[in-house]
Amino acid sequence: MNRSSRSLSETIRAVGPLWLAVMSSALLAAAAGIRGLPGLLLITIGVGTAVAVFARLRNRQTSQTVVAHDATGGNLQVLLRMIDRRTAIRMFGMSALFIGPMGGVPRALELLAGQQVPEETQSPFSRIRQWAMIIDLRYCDGCQSVGSPPRCTAACVEGHLLPEPMQWIEVFEDELEGEGTRFIPIPCQHCQNPPCVNVCPVGATFSTPEGLVLIDQERCIGCRICMAACPYDRRFFNWGEPPVPPEAHLAKYNLEAQVPALKGTVMKCDFCPDMVRAGTLPYCIQACPNQAIYYGDLEEDIATNGRQLVSMAAFSAEHNAFILKEELGTQPRVFYIPGHGEAVGRVPSRTGRLPTVWPWTRTAPGGDVWSR
Numbered sequence: 001m002n003r004s005s006r007s008l009s010e011t012i013r014a015v016g017p018l019w020l021a022v023m024s025s026a027l028l029a030a031a032a033g034i035r036g037l038p039g040l041l042l043i044t045i046g047v048g049t050a051v052a053v054f055a056r057l058r059n060r061q062t063s064q065t066v067v068a069h070d071a072t073g074g075n076l077q078v079l080l081r082m083i084d085r086r087t088a089i090r091m092f093g094m095s096a097l098f099i100g101p102m103g104g105v106p107r108a109l110e111l112l113a114g115q116q117v118p119e120e121t122q123s124p125f126s127r128i129r130q131w132a133m134i135i136d137l138r139y140c141d142g143c144q145s146v147g148s149p150p151r152c153t154a155a156c157v158e159g160h161l162l163p164e165p166m167q168w169i170e171v172f173e174d175e176l177e178g179e180g181t182r183f184i185p186i187p188c189q190h191c192q193n194p195p196c197v198n199v200c201p202v203g204a205t206f207s208t209p210e211g212l213v214l215i216d217q218e219r220c221i222g223c224r225i226c227m228a229a230c231p232y233d234r235r236f237f238n239w240g241e242p243p244v245p246p247e248a249h250l251a252k253y254n255l256e257a258q259v260p261a262l263k264g265t266v267m268k269c270d271f272c273p274d275m276v277r278a279g280t281l282p283y284c285i286q287a288c289p290n291q292a293i294y295y296g297d298l299e300e301d302i303a304t305n306g307r308q309l310v311s312m313a314a315f316s317a318e319h320n321a322f323i324l325k326e327e328l329g330t331q332p333r334v335f336y337i338p339g340h341g342e343a344v345g346r347v348p349s350r351t352g353r354l355p356t357v358w359p360w361t362r363t364a365p366g367g368d369v370w371s372r
């Protein structure tokens with residue numbers, strides 16, 4: 001081996017560990033989704049760490065002399081700078097030390113495992129919530145006591161700029177055995193065995209790790225087979241150009257809010273995951289004058305109606321909560337506590353509720369109105 005090829009070989013070997021450190025830092029920063037200045041900073045720290053370790057290695061007993069024979073039978077001494085596996089792992093680990101606290105390692109492991117949990121479903125502590133709702137019918141009087149149409153429905157309509165005639169949470173008046181009625185607000189039940197998801201041919205409706213059923217209107221082809229499959233009749237179709245206020249057309253589409261509505265697609269209650277992540281309760285819960293609706297996390301076993309906190313399990317068990325159409329095995333995430341508004345003074349014989357209105361229906365330019 002001549003002198004020039006030997007020095008090239010040594011250079012490559014010498015640069016090897018450094019290259020390994022640079023690549024590992026870059027890989028972790030990329031896996032962490034870190035871009036721009038923070039990413040560059042982390043890579044720089046990673047490289048700096050690697051260089052420091054490399055410099056220490058050079059001063060340690062990490063070189064090895066190998067004696068070989070050249071073509072003439074003479075001895076040829078080649079100095080190899082070796083990096084063993086343990087050292088490589090140590091360098092990789094030291095680089096990761098800087099990136100790990102910023103979430104890089106868990107995310108890198110997720111990617112390596114082939115799982116990519118959508119960022120929007122992750123809490124700051126990487127806990128996966130299991131959202132659920134409890135509707136306490138003892139407190140629901142259909143908003144008769146405040147003399148208005150159901151405020152939960154109205155708030156959802158206005159919060160999501162829903163086209164007429166959509167009522168994602170619809171307050172039905174249900175005949176009681178004997179005499180009189182009760183009011184029962186019914187949003188999408190966010191079934192854990194959802195027939196709608198099971199039949200969608202294009203995967204436009206899907207379950208999230210947090211147990212929600214969402215719809216991507218940009219993927220929906222409008223076949224409406226999910227509507228036929230839903231046993232709770234909680235899906236709505238945009239038959240025409242949706243009558244929505246002008247500002248809805250300017251909104252950037254977000255499948256967690258489903259704004260703006262798109263003609264020829266299906267929509268429904270989304271459980272407002274964007275709101276709860278931002279630290280507020282869904283519109284319907286905020287608007288209820290009687291605090292009849294609780295929203296919570298089954299995983300943590302806690303729910304709130306905005307005024308009080310309850311243990312979901314204890315509260316449901318104590319008041320004999322039920323689910324709708326249990327016999328179908330759809331496993332809803334909405335639980336009901338039996339009642340007919342008696343806790344807020346309603347008597348069953350006081351029937352009737354005021355109809356929901358869509359404030360912008362008559363003023364939205366170019367919008368169609370249809371019936372379900």
Ligand code: SF4
Pocket residue numbers: 139140141142143150151152153171183185287288289290291292293
């Ligand atoms: S849940 Fe609350 S807001 Fe909705 S109808 Fe019943 S009382 Fe009114």
Ligand code: SF4
Pocket residue numbers: 187188189190191194195196197213229230231232233234235268330
């Ligand atoms: S209530 Fe209907 S739309 Fe909602 S998840 Fe269940 S089947 Fe699907």
Ligand code: SF4
Pocket residue numbers: 155156159168169187188268269270271272282283284285
């Ligand atoms: S949870 Fe959100 S989308 Fe569902 S009914 Fe309430 S406000 Fe509407």
